[in-house]
Amino acid sequence: MNSIKKIVILGGGVSGWIAASMLAAQVRRDLCEIELIESEDIGSVGVGESTIPPVVRLITSLGIDEEDFIRETQACYKLGIKFVDWRSKNQSYFHPYGALGQRIGTQDFYQCWLKATMAGGDYPLQDFSPCSVMAAQGRFFLPAQAMNTPIGGAGYAIHLDAKLVAAYLRRYAEARGVVRSEGNYVAVERRDNGFISALVLADGRKIEGDFFVDCSGFRALLIDGAMAAGFEDWAQYLPCDRAIVVKTGAAGSRMPYTTATARKAGWSWRIPLRNATGHGYVYSSRFCSDTEAKSTLLGNLDAPRINDPRLISFKAGRRLEFWKNNCLALGLAGGFVEPLESTAIHLIARGMDYFLRFFPDLECEPSLRREYNRRMAADYQEVRDFIVLHYCTSERSDSDFWRWCQTMPLPDSLRERIELFKGHGIVREERDELFRSASWQSVFEGMGIRPAKYSPRVDNIELAQINENLKLARSAILNMVKTLPTHDDYLAGRFGVPVVDQ
Incomplete structure (x- = not known):
């Protein structure tokens, strides 16, 4: 077999070192060398400071001790995302991780909840999510330590x-x-078939390899600069194209969630870290100047900033080919969807996971590349549609940006999901999708979208039985959460992290 003997990664940062780590964990070093090229002269974007649950699974899949990772990286825990002012001003909701209710008998929880709610029951959906209830009280406990x-x-x-x-x-x-x-990096050398044979560096060195991974960020030096893999622009669905980011000192309790607050021309994030808080304002330059955006961001900080604001320009979309010839694009080089649902690091790991599943020989057969590109395109499309859902369902009309959102074009794939949900509350779940039913249900409910009907099958259960189950489940979650430590106290007890002064 014509095996790959050397893989070269261009670019470090989170994407480059995730790629290197996953390859190192799966590929024997005596069979395949791995070399990563990076420059201290080039900074990283570093906006992906909030993650989703699959990132925790990535850590354990690498054989890394989770407690050591959290201690050494000064991480905090996250139960979901609090959305403020998205449906309308002065309204908020929570997108929780994990379970959202339990089946009642053989029937789906959400359908049972829908029947009870339509009958006049007062059961806020978030009351049935352990993460939502913990987040509302600022509490945390590892689920693995509280099974059953x-x-x-x-x-x-x-x-x-x-x-x-x-x-x-x-x-x-x-x-x-x-x-x-x-x-x-300055250039590539190619084989006769168009494959890359080596990277040429500024000092004249040539780094030869059999396969090349582009982790060069928005510059996409290999996949775009060398391979011209093409780009599918999503500006018609996601008009935000700028972000201003800054850090402040830690302020108040470290809440176990990210806050995403809708603004005049986009939205801002607040991410509590161990010794600081990350802030950013994602906005559309069509509706807001950089000066106005900077003023909005700095005017909403809750602690003194510890660095200067930094402007990042981006284009929403994805590569037409993530894998072309013997070059694979990961992270920002492969595509970008704004970090509203914290998916950036997951998409990096997902891309490398698929590559390891379809690990090629020197030929890099077109069938492998096509399947890889199909799967990655589907993943990016799913994330795109989920992000667009937050915008297109907003009731806000207090700025040009939000008025545009009310009549924005929708991808057919999202339009079909919305129509299906509005009918009987059905969430279309494709195999291996990131966002499961509970996520879609949480955002639909938070944005005021509720189905017209519940499933007729739920009438197999009497309303009184459903009501009793809902009351017991809600009380059980609330009563247990009351006994849990605050997030700050949990960090202090497990990692010795000092509590932030109020």
Whole structure:
């Protein structure tokens, strides 16, 4: 077999070192070398400081001790995202991770809840999510330490400092044989078939390889600059194209969730870290100047800033081919969807996971590439549609941006999901999708979209039985959550993290 003997990764940061770590964990070093090229002269975007539950699974899949990772990267826990002012001003809702209710008999929880609610029952949907209830009280406990309890179905992710994560994974990868080389890329050399044979660096060195992974960020030096893989622009669905980011000192209690607040021309995030708080304003330059955006961001900080605001320009969309010839694009080089649902790091890991499933030989057969590209395109499309859902269902009309959202074009794939849900509350779930029914149900409910009917099958259960089950389930979650430590106290007890002064 014509096996790949060397893989070269261009770019470090979180994407590069995730790629290196996953390869090092799965590929024998005596069979395939892995070399990563990065330059200290080039900074990282570093906006992906909020994650989703699959990132925790990535850590454990690498054989990394979760407690050590959280300690060394100064991470905090995350139970979901609080959305403020999205449906309308002065309204908020929570997108929780993990379970949202339990089946009643053989019937789906959401359909039972829908029947009870339509009959006049007062049962806020978020009361049946352990994560929502914990988040509302600022409490946290690891679900694995509370199995077979009312909070056992909770999920969680982490808030992290991207630079510390990159440094941690670098140590992990280098300990497993990955070679890091300092250098600035300037060009590629090619074989007769168009495949890359080597990267040429500014000092004249040539880094030869059999396969190349582009982790060069928005510059996309290989997949775009060398391979011209094409780009599908999603500006018609996601008009935000700028972000201003800044950090402040820690302020108040570290709440176990990200806050996403709708603004005049986009939205802002607040991410509590161990010793700081990350802030950013994602906005559309069609509806807001950079000066106005900076003023909005700085005017809503709740603590003194510890660095200067930084402007990032981006284009929403994805590569037409994530894998072309012997070049694979990961992270920002492959595509970008604004971080409203914290999916950036997941998509990096997903891309490398698919690559390892379809690991090629030197030929990089077109059938493998097509299947890889199909799957990645589907993943990006799913994330895009879920993000667009937050905008297109808003009732706000207080600015040009939000008025545009009310009549915005919708992808056919999202339009079909919305129509299906509005009918009987059915969520279309494709195999291996990231966002499951509970996520779609939470956002639909938060944005005021409720089905016209419940499933007729639910009439197999008497309304009185459903009401009794809902009351018991709600009380069980609430009573247990009251006994849990606050997020700050949990961090202090497990990691010795000092509580932030109020």
